[in-house]
Structures are given as C-alpha cells and as structure tokens.
Amino acid sequence: MSKIHLTFPDGHKRDFASGVTPFEVAKSISISLSKAAISAFIDGQHWDLSWPIIRSGTISINTTKDSAPALELIRHDLAHVMARAVQELWVDVKVTIGPVIKNGWYYDFDRKDPFTQNDLITIEKKMKEIINLRDPITTEIWERSKAIEFYKKNNEKYKVELIDAIGNEEPLRMYWHGNWQDLCRGPHFQHTGQIPADGFKLMSVAGAYWRGDSKNKMLQRIYGVAFQNREGLKNYLNFLEEADKRDHRKLGKTMDLFHMQEEAPGQIFWHPNGWKIYTTLQDYMRRKQLDGNYVEVNTPQVVDRRLWEKSGHWEKYQENMFIVEVDEEHAKEKAVNALKPMNCPCHVQIFNQGLKSYRELPLRMAEFGSCNRYEPSGALHGIMRVRGFTQDDGHIFCQEDQIESETKFFIEFLSNIYRDLGFPKYRILFSDRPQIRSGSDDVWEKAENALLSATRAAGVEPEMNPGEGAFYGPKLEFVLTDAIGRDWQCGTFQVDFVMPERLDASYVGDDGAKHRPVMLHRATLGSFERFIGILIEEHSGKLPFWLAPVQVVVASIISDATEMVTTLVNSLRNVGVRVETDIRNEKINYKVREHSLKKVPIILALGNKEVENQTVTVRRLGEKNTEILSLTEIINSLKTLTLPPDLR
Numbered sequence: 001m002s003k004i005h006l007t008f009p010d011g012h013k014r015d016f017a018s019g020v021t022p023f024e025v026a027k028s029i030s031i032s033l034s035k036a037a038i039s040a041f042i043d044g045q046h047w048d049l050s051w052p053i054i055r056s057g058t059i060s061i062n063t064t065k066d067s068a069p070a071l072e073l074i075r076h077d078l079a080h081v082m083a084r085a086v087q088e089l090w091v092d093v094k095v096t097i098g099p100v101i102k103n104g105w106y107y108d109f110d111r112k113d114p115f116t117q118n119d120l121i122t123i124e125k126k127m128k129e130i131i132n133l134r135d136p137i138t139t140e141i142w143e144r145s146k147a148i149e150f151y152k153k154n155n156e157k158y159k160v161e162l163i164d165a166i167g168n169e170e171p172l173r174m175y176w177h178g179n180w181q182d183l184c185r186g187p188h189f190q191h192t193g194q195i196p197a198d199g200f201k202l203m204s205v206a207g208a209y210w211r212g213d214s215k216n217k218m219l220q221r222i223y224g225v226a227f228q229n230r231e232g233l234k235n236y237l238n239f240l241e242e243a244d245k246r247d248h249r250k251l252g253k254t255m256d257l258f259h260m261q262e263e264a265p266g267q268i269f270w271h272p273n274g275w276k277i278y279t280t281l282q283d284y285m286r287r288k289q290l291d292g293n294y295v296e297v298n299t300p301q302v303v304d305r306r307l308w309e310k311s312g313h314w315e316k317y318q319e320n321m322f323i324v325e326v327d328e329e330h331a332k333e334k335a336v337n338a339l340k341p342m343n344c345p346c347h348v349q350i351f352n353q354g355l356k357s358y359r360e361l362p363l364r365m366a367e368f369g370s371c372n373r374y375e376p377s378g379a380l381h382g383i384m385r386v387r388g389f390t391q392d393d394g395h396i397f398c399q400e401d402q403i404e405s406e407t408k409f410f411i412e413f414l415s416n417i418y419r420d421l422g423f424p425k426y427r428i429l430f431s432d433r434p435q436i437r438s439g440s441d442d443v444w445e446k447a448e449n450a451l452l453s454a455t456r457a458a459g460v461e462p463e464m465n466p467g468e469g470a471f472y473g474p475k476l477e478f479v480l481t482d483a484i485g486r487d488w489q490c491g492t493f494q495v496d497f498v499m500p501e502r503l504d505a506s507y508v509g510d511d512g513a514k515h516r517p518v519m520l521h522r523a524t525l526g527s528f529e530r531f532i533g534i535l536i537e538e539h540s541g542k543l544p545f546w547l548a549p550v551q552v553v554v555a556s557i558i559s560d561a562t563e564m565v566t567t568l569v570n571s572l573r574n575v576g577v578r579v580e581t582d583i584r585n586e587k588i589n590y591k592v593r594e595h596s597l598k599k600v601p602i603i604l605a606l607g608n609k610e611v612e613n614q615t616v617t618v619r620r621l622g623e624k625n626t627e628i629l630s631l632t633e634i635i636n637s638l639k640t641l642t643l644p645p646d647l648r
Helices: 022-029 031-036 067-089 117-133 144-153 157-165 230-246 248-254 272-291 305-311 313-320 344-351 400-420 441-457 498-502 528-538 559-574 588-597 608-613 631-641
Strands: 003-007 013-017 037-042 045-047 057-063 104-110 137-142 172-177 180-183 200-209 218-226 294-296 302-304 323-326 335-339 363-372 388-398 426-431 463-465 475-481 487-496 518-527 552-556 579-582 602-606 615-620 626-630
Touching: 013 022, 022 031, 022 037, 022 057, 031 037, 031 057, 037 067, 057 067, 067 104, 067 117, 067 172, 067 180, 067 200, 067 218, 104 200, 117 200, 137 144, 144 157, 144 172, 157 180, 200 230, 218 230, 230 248, 230 528, 248 528, 272 294, 272 363, 272 388, 272 400, 272 518, 272 528, 302 305, 305 313, 305 335, 305 344, 305 498, 344 363, 344 388, 344 498, 344 518, 388 400, 388 528, 400 426, 400 441, 400 475, 400 487, 400 518, 426 441, 441 475, 441 487, 487 498, 487 528, 498 518, 518 528, 552 559, 552 588, 559 579, 559 602, 559 608, 559 631, 588 602, 602 608, 608 615, 615 631, 626 631
Parallel strands: 003 057, 294 363, 426 463, 552 579, 552 602
Antiparallel strands: 003 013, 037 045, 037 057, 104 218, 137 172, 172 180, 200 218, 302 335, 323 335, 363 388, 388 518, 426 475, 475 487, 487 518, 602 615, 615 626
C-alpha cells in the first residue's frame, strides 16, 4: 500500500498508509485525542474524521476547544437534525437545503401548511430527542444515477435538482443518522450526541423562493441559532434583546424622527426632529471639511447614460441603477438617463473644466451627494439600508507621489471626526481586487501597492479583506464597533488610476506636459442615513446633547409658572439651545415620562418654589436624582453644552 506524508502544526512529519482517516491519525497519537477529536484541517480544508486522506499534505486535529470548526459542525449538524425532526413529525414535508450562516443555520422546507411558533417548540423538542439518541453519523459516496434513483423513489424532487446542479467532477456524498438521510458536502460530527442540546434555539420562519428565484415555488425557511453551550446561547439571546431595545426603527418612531411607507420603498420621510439631527451632523461635517481644505461642489441627480458608459458604471453597475427614459422634443429616439448611484464621474467633470496645474494638486473636492441605488426589497433595513441616501463624498485629485501624504491626512481627518462622534476606536480593512473590476492587472497591482504602502507609512497595519475592493480600485474600509459589540463599516478610502484615464482627466506637470491625476475616493461617515441609524442604536436614542433634536423641555408644575417658563425658554433659545415648552395641565410625572420616552436629555421643572426662588429643578435623562440650579447657572451650563465638539 502506498504511503503519504502528513505534516503536523509543530512541523513534525509522519508517514501513513494512503486512505488513512483523520480519526485513525488522532488515535495513532493518543486515545484521548481520538476521543476529543471532532474534525481536522487537511491542507486548510475542513475534513470529516471519517474521510480518507489519499495524498500528502498538512494536518491539524480539531477538538471542541477549537471554536470555529466546532461551531461550524454544531450548526451544520443541527440543520440536518432539524430537517430530520420535521420529516419525522410531518412525513409529507419535502426538504431542500440547510446551510450554516452567521450565528446559526437555516433549512428550507416545502410544506403545505405554514409553520407556527408552536410548531417551532415542537420541532425543538423533537431535535433534543434525536440528539439524545446519539445516533452514529455515517457517510458514503454514491454514483449520480444511484442517488437520483434513490431520491426519485422517495419523492424528493428538490434533491434531484440539486444533483443536476452539482458538477460531474464533484463526488456525491450521502450522510445518515438513524434512518434519515441527506445529500451534503459535510463535514459532520461522528454521532448526534456530540451536539450541545442546550446550546441552540429555533428563532423564526420566513418565506424563501426555491434557489432564490421568484419564478420558483415559495418555500418555508426555519432559522436557528447555535453555540457551544448554554452560556453562549444565553449571551446571544441577551444581545438580541439589547439590540431590539436599541433598534433605530422603533426609536425613530418613539422619538418622532422619520417614517417610511410603501409608496416610496427605501426612501425616508424625515420629520422635524430627525431632520434636525441630519442638518446638525451635516453642518458639523461641512465645517470639518472646510478646515480640511476641501472645496464643496454639487452635481446633477440625472445624468445621461453616455457618462456612465465612459466611467464603466453602465457595464458593471447597471442592475443597481434607476434608469430614466425621456422623449426629448424632436429627438429620433428616447434619451436614456440614470439617477446617479455615486458622485465620482460627476466630480471628474468639474475637475476637467479648465486647465489644471500640478500646483493646484492635491485638489480635495467634497459633496453631500444625493445618490440612488436599487437595493432588493428584502435587503432594505430601516434607514440603514435604503435606496435613496446622501454620502459625505469626497474625491482628491493628486499626483502619484502625493498618495502617501493624502492617505495619512485622511486617516487623521477621519480619526478626529470619529473621536468627536464617540468612536475613538476603529479597525481598518484593506480590500483588494474583486472578480468584477475595471482596469488591467498591472494597474491594479500598482494601485494596491500604492495604497498598502501609504497605509503602512501612516502607521497603520490594516486587516486583509481579499476580493472586496471597488470595481475601479482597492480600498480601505473603516469599521466601527458599537456599544454592544456590533461592527459597522462606515468610512472608505480608495485609490483609482482607472477613472481619470476613462474620463480623460489631466493636469499640466512641472515639465509642461499633460499627466493623469490619481483619483482618491473617500467617505468619512459613509451615508448620513446609515450613520444616524448607527448613532441612534449606539446611544439607545440618548444622543449626545449637541445632536439631540430637542435638547431641553421646560415644564410647568403650576399655572402660575407659565410666565417664567416663557422667559426661560427665550433666554435658552438666545444662547442656541433647542428648547420646547410644556405648560399643559398635566402632572409633572406624566410630562417627565413622556419626554423621557422621546429621549429629551434635560427637563427643567418650574413650580411654586422655583418661581419664588428664581431657580429650576433639573432632571437629566437616565438619572434618578435631580438638582436645583439658578437661572444663570442653567443658562450658562447649557450654552456650553449645546456647542458641537469642534466649536467648544
């Protein structure tokens, strides 16, 4: 029998007979390791303990201490266990696919009657029974004809379709536990008892078209979450509860910030309170950009397709664009336009007006650019994922030898803004060439090397994010982490040699000849809409005082305080405080509760004592204790507090 050579993580090499399984390898090391083993990595591929190894390579044995492979197996096996439970409970149900996703899995079923929440409880109970059976999980490789015949005999038409979609070179692997079988690439545990019965929960049911095609039948998708133990599940459910409390959609309604409706999918109706947050943030960004030597511009919303063809967006991005056809007077054919999905081609048009000199570079151009992109309805999410949005967009036209200094400048610029907005820490990802892209490999190599070296020169070692660059150039992605540990990709910075070439941008160098500028695409917040959503969830609606749409409510306790309320409100408005009155004939506790739900930071209460002493009782959001201040003290303190961070 032929031999193979396996290299272990410590560099040690051993010879084994070809066809040895990872389980046998683990057993050859120690009995205890074979008992603890759950899977292996063979040349970096996740490997079932029962699969034969037929060529030399690297090997590492995984145990439950290796959380990533352990979680993959747990979630993958639970998808199968759930499908088995469903078919044991309802024998007429047809199964399709059940992949692992973030934090869990889903499985799609063809069932006449819709699953209910009570059904999920029943399925969970059945799943735990199956786990407790400790049924061995076995696998075989079958010929295609045998597998197709098997599934046709069992009336599993979806499995037949899946086999037809699998390439002829890929083996058909069949898995069993008990009498239940599924088509699956694997890997899996050795028996169902290895699945933590207290570490999972079925969460919800949703509709899903077979293979994602709306022409196909609508199936029922059951989602589940799973972790290595009860504690992991508990922590995740607590996280979901906290995230639900912070949901910007709920808080947006409670705080009367915005709404959305069917007649304008993916578009936001900003209410006065929400628009005040928006404009306050925009004013702040405008001041910061002015300080950063940006020139602000504004470009058209509707642009002829010819520009998008020149820029490359028509070919690469058309499916995400809103197309507008217009019958121009006396024209032989309709004019085809598109709502701009991004601002960069329009900024090049401004740069191209007049002759530019190297002395004018770098030219930092910024726009609060209103963009429109078609997002599938299923991808829309409150104000976080919309079809109409405004970017704090900027493009820097520079010479190649200015890339390093401009990258450093932007990272510092962005860092200061994030610090002001309450995010002092962030991660930077380096995203290189995607599969669909514009420009030659040589140009991409040049852009990637330039951006990576510039980032390192700025004192930053980015995390690698392969294949996620923009279609015209590599990019840096700036990722914030919020109060409950969620990551939000916000700012971007991209090096682009392609678009200046496609749109014929040039400047006169110190040699008197024309040269192509490098175009650096950058956004700090990303979009105002999404960033405001992040801010709402980060602070649970309790925004920093300078951003709060209503900063203060002056509330009367008695009718005799009305005159003092009016005087105080006018004084506060004169020093820039956004303040409202509440002189309704309601009890003060009722008023406090109502304004607290709307996340008003400060409530000033005026009663008999306050009128007599010319003081106010101060109630701060989230605090039980109150304090009494003179009118001068409260006015002076709020005058400073209302200022944005850059004006203090």
